[in-house]
């Protein structure tokens with residue numbers, strides 16, 4: 210910690226080079242200390258990696274730097290100037306932010322969203338200008354993307370929305386961005402898109418820009434950041450050059466215990482048992498799908514190639530719409546938590562228990578004691594960080610909200626659980642616990658169908674189906690589930 214302080218002081222001496230410097234920042238929300246004296250400085254030409262457990266205070270410090278939140282104590286200095294405050298000051302000093310919960314207007318086109326962010330776009334042909342600028346930036350960052358910038362944002366997949374928001378943020382219209390803060394920028398991107406973004410970040414930094422990269426995917430932090438800051442309970446507890454860290458030491462600094470991932474696979478109730486569910490080849494193309502009792506099945510391939518549609522088809526085919534109260538055979542963890550996962554006006558407990566109410570109700574009367582016990586049980590099991598489960602769901606950090614959605618599905622007695630990239634923004638310590646729960650539940654005959662954009666998660670599955678252009682193009686089993694095989698199937702025939 211002493212070393213961390215020394216580093217910070219040296220950088221402050223560098224004065225004008227600091228794009229932003231935050232000192233002794235304290236922010237509380239009621240009894241919760243979100244920031245408890247956090248210090249952070251970002252210099253031009255460096256990529257800072259910011260890591261920490263869910264609820265450590267990363268998004269809150271971003272909001273302070275971005276000028277959207279006034280700290281209760283402490284000061285923020287932009288390019289050595291401590292006399293200015295707020296969003297306009299931050300923007301004038303070139304601070305830009307891509308938020309964890311994407312913030313584009315869904316009813317506007319990509320081009321119209323450009324106009325909302327870049328007020329410098331004006332004049333009779335602003336649409337043409339905006340289209341050219343954002344298209345060029347998308348081409349530069351995500352070469353080969355297929356995004357039509359004239360489309361309404363609400364029609365885009367979550368991965369495409371993330372790409373658009375990133376591209377819009379990096380665009381220079383009049384003023385050039387000096388510090389771009391990326392809060393979980395790859396949470397919905399597959400490995401290929403994430404690698405494209407990381408390559409762009411490196412080139413942006415080499416050209417003198419600064420980036421603050423927040424991610425729970427520690428590999429991308431280690432390979433991209435020049436300096437890494439670790440946050441814990443509202444403070445920066447380590448601040449060192451990236452080469453001084455390994456995944457192991459980062460996890461330790463975050464306060465989690467590194468556990469070996471159990472990669473042994475159970476393989477369901479044996480290849481010989483009859484499928485629990487099956488679907489024919491999608492649109493008459495590619496392979497059909499089946500799942501057996503107790504299997505963990507991965508849906509792999511490039512993001513947005515039909516995996517979510519498949520989960521929705523499975524849900525439709527297994528739900529009884531004509532008997533809305535009786536859908537106990539299937540649970541679903543939604544991928545886009547703010548769009549169709551959380552009930553924003555409800556408490557954390559209600560968000561968790563909603564899918565299990567029928568299990569502890571008699572004659573339509575809910576047993577509140579059992580509901581409270583359910584909440585307390587899951588709060589402890591996956592460390593939902595809150596003083597009380599009676600607080601509103603939006604009082605939780607993004608990763609903690611995601612844990613509640615996961616617990617909602619797992620708490621049911623549904624034998625089949627569908628999961629649409631369910632670990633978005635969940636910290637590494639909790640992920641390991643969740644993998645263990647999944648493995649135990651599958652051993653007691655529950656079936657999981659799991660779309661994931663992370664290869665490390667697909668590798669944990671018993672079988673994986675690789676998707677391409679809406680169809681299943683390959684089925685991989687056990688040890689054949691490798692990144693190489695998934696990529697080969699994802700691109701097979703391309704360019705032929």
Ligand SMILES: Nc1ncnc2c1ncn2[C@@H]1O[C@H](COP(=O)(O)OP(=O)(O)OP(=O)(O)O)[C@@H](O)[C@H]1O
Nearest residue numbers: 238243263264265266267268269604605606607608
């Ligand atoms: N609007 C709010 N009301 C009440 N508490 C809040 C609010 N916003 C954040 N908090 C609390 O502040 C703490 C820090 O949250 P923050 O979102 O900064 O964490 P984080 O490190 O970004 O987590 P994650 O990795 O899950 O995104 C958490 O305990 C969170 O519950």
